[in-house]
Amino acid sequence: SAVISQKPSRDICQRGTSLTIQCQVDSQVTMMFWYRQQPGQSLTLIATANQGSEATYESGFVIDKFPISRPNLTFSTLTVSNMSPEDSSIYLCSVSWMDVESSDTQYFGPGTRLTVL
């Protein structure tokens, strides 16, 4: 596994503004992902952050709303743009190495708790 940190840990934002969440890993990883966890619901994959290229978004999520960067193998950012109260959620990054042993297992950061007023 690895040490995964996220900044900020929590924030309260005004409607219409944007927030960028950072995810830092202490070792190089193959894959980085961004999830949303809304109260009482399961984790939902927003996108896969691809190093050096555009992220791969899941159905229902678009780049204009959730732009993602991954400039190297240890760092990624997720921006929540033009926020509305419906964006209030916990945002989580996860990583995996995709080697033979661990395959699809993912390890999660501590999460960013976002409240939009």
Place this chain on the structure above:
Amino acid sequence: QKEVEQDPGPLSVPEGAIVSLNCTYSNSAFQYFMWYRQYSRKGPELLMYTYSSGNKEDGRFTAQVDKSSKYISLFIRDSQPSDSATYLCAMSLGKLIFGTGTRLQVFP
């Protein structure tokens, strides 16, 4: 029908009890099965990972997979108050699909 169904609980048990947490799934193509533990205001922590049908044991935890019934379980023996958390099952088919989580409370 959701791809992964999990009883949300809450499940409240006394210390020392055996806990059984369960998930059912609809897609027989799922290949890998995981259990995560999530404490309040923390990220999910990987507990168990298994591929094949059968049992996998790690300390007080046993993960069981029955692919023919599309059913997975996590058993916790000698449960402790520190086991109080939400337990999420997850299944993989290129990407992870999570259950909604079962909230477990172990009281002294």
